[in-house]
Amino acid sequence: MAxxxxxxxxxxxxxxxxxxxxxxVPLVLSGANxxxxxxxxxxxRLVVEGTRIAGTAPENAQVIDVKAHWLIxxxxxxxxxxxxxxxxxxxxxxxxLKGIHTHRLHGTTTLVASTVTGDMDFLAQRAGLLSExxxxxxxxxxxxxxxxxxxxxxxxxSEELLRDPDPAEVRKLIDAARGKAKMVxxxxxxxxxxxxxxxxxxxxxxxxxxxxxxxxxQTVEAIEAGATVATHLFNAMPTLGHRAPGxxxxxxxxxxxxxxxxxxxxHLHPASLQLAFHHAGADRVAFITxxxxxxxxxxxxxxxxPLEVEVADGVARLVEGGSIAGSTLTLDRAFKRAxxxxxxxxxxxxxxxxxxxxxxxxxxxxxxxxxxGKDADLVLLDSDFDLKGVMRRGxxxxxxQLG
Ligand SMILES: [Zn+2]
Numbered sequence: 088m089a090x091x092x093x094x095x096x097x098x099x100x101x102x103x104x105x106x107x108x109x110x111x112v113p114l115v116l117s118g119a120n121x122x123x124x125x126x127x128x129x130x131x132r133l134v135v136e137g138t139r140i141a142g143t144a145p146e147n148a149q150v151i152d153v154k155a156h157w158l159i160x161x162x163x164x165x166x167x168x169x170x171x172x173x174x175x176x177x178x179x180x181x182x183x184l185k186g187i188h189t190h191r192l193h194g195t196t197t198l199v200a201s202t203v204t205g206d207m208d209f210l211a212q213r214a215g216l217l218s219e220x221x222x223x224x225x226x227x228x229x230x231x232x233x234x235x236x237x238x239x240x241x242x243x244x245s246e247e248l249l250r251d252p253d254p255a256e257v258r259k260l261i262d263a264a265r266g267k268a269k270m271v272x273x274x275x276x277x278x279x280x281x282x283x284x285x286x287x288x289x290x291x292x293x294x295x296x297x298x299x300x301x302x303x304x305q306t307v308e309a310i311e312a313g314a315t316v317a318t319h320l321f322n323a324m325p326t327l328g329h330r331a332p333g334x335x336x337x338x339x340x341x342x343x344x345x346x347x348x349x350x351x352x353x354h355l356h357p358a359s360l361q362l363a364f365h366h367a368g369a370d371r372v373a374f375i376t377x378x379x380x381x382x383x384x385x386x387x388x389x390x391x392x393p394l395e396v397e398v399a400d401g402v403a404r405l406v407e408g409g410s411i412a413g414s415t416l417t418l419d420r421a422f423k424r425a426x427x428x429x430x431x432x433x434x435x436x437x438x439x440x441x442x443x444x445x446x447x448x449x450x451x452x453x454x455x456x457x458x459x460g461k462d463a464d465l466v467l468l469d470s471d472f473d474l475k476g477v478m479r480r481g482x483x484x485x486x487x488q489l490g
Contacts, residue, residue: 111137112147112148112149113134113135113136113137113141113144113145113147113148113149114134114135114136114148114149114150114151115132115133115134115135115144115148115149115150115151116132116133116134116135116151116153116158116465116467117132117150117151117152117153117154118130118131118132118152118153118154118155118156119131119132119133119153119154119155119156119157119158119467120156120157120158120433121133121158121457122157122158122159122160122433122434122437122457123456123457123458124442124456124457124458126434127433127434130154131158132144133158133457133465134148134459135463135478135481136148136481137463137481138462138463138480138481138482139459139460139461139462139463139481140457140458140459140460140461140462140463141459142459142460151487151489152489153467153487153489155469155470156467156468156469156470156475157433157467157468157469157470157472158457158465158466158467159422159433159437159441159457159465159466159468160437160441160442160454160455160456160457160464160465160466161194161195161196161197161441161454161462161464161465161466161477161478161479162193162194162195162196162197162418162419162422162440162441162466163195163196163197163198163227163440163441163444163445163448163450163454163455164190164195164197164198164199164375164376164378164418164444165199165230165269165270165316165347165373165375165444165447165448166199166201166230166232166270166318166319166347166375166376166377167190167195167198167199167200167201167375167376167377167378168200168201168202168203168232168377168378168379168380168391168413169183169186169378169379169380169382170186170189170190170376170378170379170380170381170382170383170384170417171185171186171188171189171190171380171382171383171384172185172186172380172381172384173185173186173189173380174186174379174380174389174390174391175200175201175202175213175217176201176202176203176205176213176391176392177390177392180216180219180220183200183216183217183220184220184225186380187200187220187225187226188484189382189383189384189417190376190378190382190383190417190418191477191479191484192383192477192484192485193383193417193418193419193420193474193477194417194418194419194422194466194474194477195376195417195418196454196462196464196465196466196477196478196479196480196484197227197444197445197448197450197454197455197464198226198227199226199227199228199229199230199269199270199448200217200220200226200228200229200230201229201230201231201232201377202214202217202229202230202231202232202233203232203233203243203244203391203392204232204233204234204236204241204244204245204248204249204392205233205234205245205248205392205393206234206248207234207256207259207260210231210234210260210263211259211260211263212263213229214229214231214260214263214264214265214267214268215263215265217229217264217267218263218264218265218266218267221267222265222267227269227448227450228264228267228268228269228270228448229264229267229268229269229270230269230270230271230272230295231260231268231270231271231272232244232272232297232298232318233248233249233272233298234248234249234250235249235250235251235252235256235257235271235272235273235274235277235279235280235283236249236272236273236274236297236298236299236323237249237274237276237277237298237299237300239300240274240298240299240300240323240324240325241298241323242298242322242323242410242411242412243391243392243394243396243405243410243411243412243413244298244392244394245392245393245394248393251277251278251279251280252273252274252275252277252278252279252280252282252283253279253283254279254282254283254285254286257271257273257283257286257287258286258290261287261290261292268290268292269292269293269448270292270293270294270295270316271283271287271292271293271294271295272295272296272297272298272318273294273295273296273297273298273299274296274297274298274299274300274301275294275296275299275301275305275306275308275309275312275314276299276300276301276302276305276306276309280309281308281309281312284309284312284313284314285312285313287313288312288313288314291449293315293316293447294309294312294313294314294315294316295314295315295316295317295318295347296309296310296314296316296317296318296334296338297316297317297318297319297323297324298318298323298324299323299324299334300324300325301324301325301333301334302325302331302333302334303331303332303333303334303336303337304337305334306333306334306337306338307337307341310337310338310341310343310344314344315343315344315345315447316344316345316346316347316373316447317334317338317344317345317346317347318347319347319348319349319354319375319377320335320338320339320346320347320348320363321335321348321354321355321359321363322349322354322355322411339363339366339367340366342371344367344371345367345371345372345373345443345444345447346363346367346371346372346373347373347374347375347377348360348363348364348372348373348374348375348439349374349375349376349377349414349416350374350416350421350424350425350429351376351414351415351416351420351421351424352424352428353401353402353411353414354377354411354414357428357429360429361429361430364429364431364435364439369431369434369435369438369439370438370443371443372438372439372443373439373440373443373444373447374418374421374422374425374436374439374440376414376416376417376418376421377413377414377416378413378414378415378416378417379391379396379403379412379413379414379415381396381398381401381403381415382414382415382416382417383415383417384415385398386398386399386400386401388406389403391403391405391412391413394406394407394412395407396412396413398415401415402415403415418440419466419473419474421440422436422440422466422468422472423472423473425439425440426472427472441454441455441456442455442456443455462479462480462481463478463479463480463481464478464479464480465477465478467487475487476489
């Protein structure tokens, strides 16, 4: 971690967008089940003009037949630490871009880059690097997961680097992110936790409750102070007890809170996912990957911040202690699981992967739904819900090679 190069100002590599643009020829994607905010239009059509979705097709538009496919908005991941062998916490600019691109190949067109616990100077340096990528439009912003988390629920974070959430230090981090800090995960029950939640809320940064040992009552207090997200609900927090309901009950019951869920089949039992979905409702769930470097890459040894991780059969665990250390999930798999194994409707899965995170990030005027005027960010799936195409801002990232 000490020798991470400060690669600020490095030119954007050609690998960011190796696929041909649509050449500015307007496109009509015709015949698919198009999932709109108002419901699914069978045999519908979607017009893409330039970087945006358009209302009507100009005469010179190229028509592409996508019958028997689903057209849904591009996925939005608000909690993601890396992929393609690259870490957002320690990679160079080129490596971070490779990680972003790996997730784009799996349909994630909007991504908030997450860091793991590090020392404050290091995190401020990462904030500088990542904020430049946010300014270039490569990521939607930065999520700091730690260092203000509970040693009792540290998961795959270095215990010696954890600290209480001092509002002055929280302020330093969000200043280092130059307006691009989107979210901070903290254990709000620690000294300074509630004041830090207030500070984040005042600065328009999402205060997310996570890696926490809070009681039900302490969690209610944090929500009252302005916390609006549950960081990977169920994971790294006390379980739901009948006399001590803990944070889970408080986070599920409050309509102001969006709950993150890692739908990889490892982090959650399907019944727990169902419980959260039924209790919070489809509008308050955000599926995340919490992905680490191995996502879209493969098994092997990796570093998560300063900690060594072994990935076997797609499950990432700390070498020491065996805690689950992020996931190797991509959101196309999360979507397919949701509709084929969890029994969610396509519309509810789209809400959890697109519309809800867009609203949470304050980006629902440009992304998160297929509506004229919004960015042409979309995912094309076949009838088995396997990914066939990805378009970001009007350009194919994965070209479906149709028509
Ligand atoms: Zn995480």
